[in-house]
Amino acid sequence: MNSNGLSTHLSMETLHGSLTDPAISSMNLLNELIDEYPVAISMAAGRPYEEFFDIRLIHDYLDAYCEHLRRDRKVDEAGVTRALFQYGTTKGIIADIIARNLAEDENIDAAPESVVVTVGAQEAMFLVLRTLRADERDVLLAPAPTYVGLTGAALLTDTPVWPVRSTENGIDPEDLVLQLKRADEQGKRVRACYVTPNFANPTGTSMDLPARHRLLDVAEANGILLLEDNAYGLFGAERLPTLKALDRSGTVVYIGSFAKTGMPGARVGYAVADQRVAGGGLFADQLSKLKGMLTVNTSPIAQAVIAGKLLLNDYSLTKANVRETAIYQRNLHLTLAELDRRLGGLAGVRWNTPTGGFFVTVTVPFVVDDELLAHAARDHGVLFTPMHHFYGGKDGFNQLRLSISLLTPELIQEGVSRLAALITARLG
Amino acid sequence: MNSNGLSTHLSMETLHGSLTDPAISSMNLLNELIDEYPVAISMAAGRPYEEFFDIRLIHDYLDAYCEHLRRDRKVDEAGVTRALFQYGTTKGIIADIIARNLAEDENIDAAPESVVVTVGAQEAMFLVLRTLRADERDVLLAPAPTYVGLTGAALLTDTPVWPVRSTENGIDPEDLVLQLKRADEQGKRVRACYVTPNFANPTGTSMDLPARHRLLDVAEANGILLLEDNAYGLFGAERLPTLKALDRSGTVVYIGSFAKTGMPGARVGYAVADQRVAGGGLFADQLSKLKGMLTVNTSPIAQAVIAGKLLLNDYSLTKANVRETAIYQRNLHLTLAELDRRLGGLAGVRWNTPTGGFFVTVTVPFVVDDELLAHAARDHGVLFTPMHHFYGGKDGFNQLRLSISLLTPELIQEGVSRLAALITARLG
Secondary structure (H helix, E strand, C coil), rough: CCCCHHHHCHHHHHHHHHCCCCHHHHHHHHHHHHCCCCCCCCCCCCCCCCCCCCHHHHHHHHHHHHHHHHHCCCCCHHHHHHHHHCCCCCCCCHHHHHHHHHHHHHHHCCCCHHHEECCHHHHHHHHHHHHCCCCCCCCEEEECCCCCHHHHHHHCCCCCCEEEECCEEEEHHHHHHHHHHHHHHHEEEEEEEECCCCCCCCCCCCCCCCHHHHHHHHHHHHHEEEEECCCCCCCCCCCCCCHHCCCCCCCCEEEEEEECCCHHHHHHHEEECCCCCEEEEHHHHHHHHHHHHHCCCCCCHHHHHHHHHHCCCCCCCCHCCHHHHHHHHHHHHHHHHHHHHHHHHCCCCCCCCCCCEEEEEEEEECCHHHHHHHHHHHHEEEEEEEEEHHCCCCCCCCEEEEEECCCCCHHHHHHHHHHHHHHHHHHC | CCCCCCCHHHHHHHCCCCHHHHHHHHHHHHHHHHHHCCEEEECCCCCCCCCCCCCCHHHHHHHHHHHHHCCCCCCCCHHHHHHHHHHCCCHHHHHHHHHHHHHHCCCCCCHHHHHEECHHHHHHHHHHHHCCCCCCCEEHHHHHCCHHHHHHHHHCCCCCCEEEEECCEECCCCHHHHHHHHHHCCCEEEEEEEEECCCCCCCCCCCCHHHHHHHHHHHHHHCCCEEEECCCCEEECCCCCCHHHCCCCCCCEEEEEEECCCCCCCCEEEEEHHHHHHHCCCCCHHHHHHHHHCCCCCCCHHHHHHHHHHHHHHHHHHCCCCCHHHHHHHHHHHHHHHHHHHHHCCCCEEEECECCEEEEEECCCCCCCCHHHHHHHHHHHHHCCCHHHCCCCCCCCCCEEECCCCCCHHHHHHHHHHHHHHHHHCCC
16 A cells, blocks of 8 residues: 555654654553563553453443432433533533542542543643643753653653652752753743652652652742642552642642543543633633643543542542552562562662552663563563663663562562562673 | 732743634634523534433443454453453554444445544544644645634644635635645645545535545645545435545545544544555554553543444444434425525525535625624524634634534524524614
């Protein structure tokens, strides 16, 4: 097909630059590589645990939302049907239910009109960056390493991302001060700083309470927004307040995800954007205008599935995920114990000790690149994620990310054992 | 909330330019205006007919897709559940079913790997424009007037849209030749021309077969893509081949929508992009890379709903929409007859006579702006869409669009009667 002249007009050189950016092409190569070794034990995929998935739940959740419309909101049958079948409002039909969930689980006081329901947290990130990126002066700050979805949204909006130092206590507020100063000196306008205070992807690290307060102070004093991503916050032994719960000045735009806590297949997330825009109402209304041009509205059916899960669990995802959280905690502790058992005391090999979430960072005294991953998959039957993918290929070449969310205890023991064999062979 | 200093940093002047573009703000004002008059008869909303909506169908469609996975694709129960609950592949999980539907209904031969399932046709348009817009030389051509969703996607990608003359026979291929020449002279690179050959929104016009062939020839000779939008093609007495069905040179990217033919609430659409990209495989693969950064993947639950509807109707939306098509045809003919009865022979008042779709264009010898619409809503109890909204507020000030899809015969008779009262009063 397409062997004639026209096809030659479509070449990578004439397409949008994001398509050949090293960050994106490297993730694509990574996924292809992982797909090549389906029998290897995957400590690479950050997907939620599957044992409690049950197809009947989808029907139950839909029914629960419809019943809520009938009983609590006095919607007639035609109205219930129309709510699910027809186009819905751009900002979404379950903002009130999400607001109750945020009050219940996170102590966040979100007005429903400040909530924009999106196609996953990914669309929310895109909308925020697209709204904020007005011209070539605008830059975004983000910890290095950072979530690849943030990198992707920035690429789609031609937004440069400047790295901020990240430690075992999360993003470093003092380095943020330095980066803000540097941006100012270079005539750049920092619109926001992206941050994941709870069990970040990829590192697994969290910020302590003083660091959260300090970060809010720095952002507020400098008039920049904080984009808080909280996809993993639920899955910890200890729960610290989110930045949004601490925010008293409209500094934080909260990016919510139901992918890990609700259901990945619904593809529902949201932004809480209660900032006032001079001449433009709520920031949420501006996000909504752009969403109308991007996806029109989030599928009401998908929204109903998530709302139904919330309704059947008293608006609490903490309650809905009691079993899952226990499994993630068990897996995390087991992974750390197995790392200690297999690799403890080995010179130059260390790992961090997150208290929740899906991820552990392992540091080794040799290069971790995609070639090593291919070798690990082929010769040791274990998969992980080289950390350089989260640095856009510019750093992190002696670290790897382990994911613990999808595995059984037996697979974790075997997976760490295989990883240890790889590492000791390299050191040998 | 947010009464402190920070909020002042967010002002419309420092946000992305699309947010204050006249095309978008005018559509927003229009929607607000329409919401203000809920009791008026709306000949403004282009939504599908609701009488056959039935909440049980959602369950039936989900079940049908799951059964298809079990029976036809031999997927085990864990696999079926995972397909709906878990993240899916970025290009979508129902590409093969869409390909069979295109063969069945449109005589289009689409390889499943050239299909990218999207969050409605709107995301497909965004992805195509984002992929094609590499630098400031790139422009898009589109008929004037044009669908507002196309204007929106262009604004989000900073893509200038150059108008091409449109007649009762759709976009004018000879004016396309002129515009291509003009673009070349100005150092611009035309990447594509957007076109809706069947019952276009907003005009209701269609292209005849010679015009389709001529358009394909012009595009192929000039090495530009045609973006074919076919949201309404099913709803006509006569069915002409789509551009994609006639395409032998990979000139056409086909944008598919299930909003009118499947279910708006699923928010599922797709692109067929079988072009080869030098150094990058299929064009569909490039769209998919960007989709991964925008919405990750289209909700598998929403995809399953659409797939189920196709499976229960032998892959044919023509078959699935027999009753709806009859109603749209009845409504269209009744609207035209009522216009004739109420306004026939009135000097300067005329309308076109589409043979399918949702829309009729009425031309009057006075200004049709939002002020007139407010007057019509308040004093005559009827709503329509001023055509200038589809020209980005730059033209069309003596035309209006009537939508016929959502009404009963009684409401059409009363609506046209009220419209006639407004028009005759104006001509007074």
